[in-house]
Amino acid sequence: MEQSTIAPQDESALVAAFEARIAAGESIEPKDWMPERYRKQLVRMMSQHAHSEVVGMLPEGNWITRAPSLRRKMSLIAKVQDEAGHGLYIYCGTETLGVDRQELIEQLVDGRAKYSSIFNYPTLSWADMGVIGWLVDGAAIVNQTILAKTSYGPYARAMVRICKEENFHKRQGYEICATLARGTPAQREMLQDAVNRFWWPALMMFGPSDTDSPNSAELLKWRVKRKTNDELRQRFVNLTVPQAIAIGITLPDPDLAFNEATGNWEFGEIDWTEFFQVIGGEGPCNRERLAARREAHDEGAWVREAAAAHAAKQQRSGTQAA
Numbered sequence: 001m002e003q004s005t006i007a008p009q010d011e012s013a014l015v016a017a018f019e020a021r022i023a024a025g026e027s028i029e030p031k032d033w034m035p036e037r038y039r040k041q042l043v044r045m046m047s048q049h050a051h052s053e054v055v056g057m058l059p060e061g062n063w064i065t066r067a068p069s070l071r072r073k074m075s076l077i078a079k080v081q082d083e084a085g086h087g088l089y090i091y092c093g094t095e096t097l098g099v100d101r102q103e104l105i106e107q108l109v110d111g112r113a114k115y116s117s118i119f120n121y122p123t124l125s126w127a128d129m130g131v132i133g134w135l136v137d138g139a140a141i142v143n144q145t146i147l148a149k150t151s152y153g154p155y156a157r158a159m160v161r162i163c164k165e166e167n168f169h170k171r172q173g174y175e176i177c178a179t180l181a182r183g184t185p186a187q188r189e190m191l192q193d194a195v196n197r198f199w200w201p202a203l204m205m206f207g208p209s210d211t212d213s214p215n216s217a218e219l220l221k222w223r224v225k226r227k228t229n230d231e232l233r234q235r236f237v238n239l240t241v242p243q244a245i246a247i248g249i250t251l252p253d254p255d256l257a258f259n260e261a262t263g264n265w266e267f268g269e270i271d272w273t274e275f276f277q278v279i280g281g282e283g284p285c286n287r288e289r290l291a292a293r294r295e296a297h298d299e300g301a302w303v304r305e306a307a308a309a310h311a312a313k314q315q316r317s318g319t320q321a322a
């Protein structure tokens with residue numbers, strides 16, 4: 001690419017100017033010069049994020065036909081559609097870095113790409129729909145509110161809109177949880193069981209601990225990330241524990257305790273073996289999720305062909321008219 005023809009002394013001047021812009025809080029835009037590593041890191045992180053939104057439709061899509069009322073069904077359909085939209089914004093944002101969406105999607109369907117660990121857990125009851133909104137969208141908001149200030153302009157702008165929608169999802173999820181918590185003993189039990197299954201995987205969404213996070217140093221230096229994995233995880237715990245107390249739900253961690261001195265809710269050790277197994281493809285639903293994505297991709301081939309034929313036709317008639 002263009003950048004490989006730059007002499008090393010010029011490249012270091014460009015890097016210094018780029019880093020000075022970042023230090024001054026400027027946003028980096030697609031046509032601006034950027035180090036190749038910055039571009040690569042963003043493509044990695046943004047494409048994983050886009051894939052997560054798309055795969056994230058599957059666990060909830062599973063419950064659309066079984067929602068307990070028309071109101072619940074409508075809001076669940078809307079939520080799942082929103083997640084598809086988020087995936088599309090972020091794929092578009094990633095394309096501004098010079099990669100083709102088709103290539104990224106191929107990486108997902110052939111199993112080379114990562115997506116969030118959380119979507120490799122099964123959704124076993126209706127309470128899971130409440131808990132996903134409350135905890136999973138809740139964790140995503142904590143992460144993405146900070147990403148709305150990331151140094152790459154298109155990603156930051158996508159996050160502003162996405163966070164507004166995720167906030168809505170979180171509220172509707174928490175409302176489902178609050179309703180079940182006020183319900184019959186069986187409903188409370190179903191909710192507690194869902195919280196027990198999703199609490200630890202929700203904490204894993206923030207990634208490995210800071211001491212074990214190979215990408216963080218570079219991402220923090222270039223202000224792609226503005227907070228570390230552990231800082232965001234702690235913020236999520238601090239926000240969520242009072243919400244659990246408010247609806248009388250127990251979080252499945254005997255070590256959870258408030259530290260008056262730090263103002264933090266301290267929590268127990270995360271099972272990192274489980275985390276690395278899940279991101280390595282060996283989680284409870286990894287194979288099922290990828291098979292479902294592949295099937296949807298194959299079934300959508302005719303739509304892509306029709307859209308491409310339509311675009312070519314439009315282009316031909318535009319050329320003739322000119």
Ligand code: FAQ
Nearest residue numbers: 049052056115116117140204205206207213214215216279
């Ligand atoms: N799952 O060095 P780090 C949502 C990988 S959206 C899978 O710490 P980094 C909305 C990581 O990629 C949820 N893999 O990495 C919704 C790296 O692998 P690589 C998605 C993970 O990038 C709600 C390796 O481990 N959100 O939920 C995970 O500095 C409801 C080492 O890790 C985003 O993607 C994980 N949990 O920090 C949708 C937000 N954690 O590539 C539907 C943007 C780490 O070197 C329904 N991303 N890995 O092979 C980020 O903020 C960051 O990329 C982190 C990871 C924090 C996820």
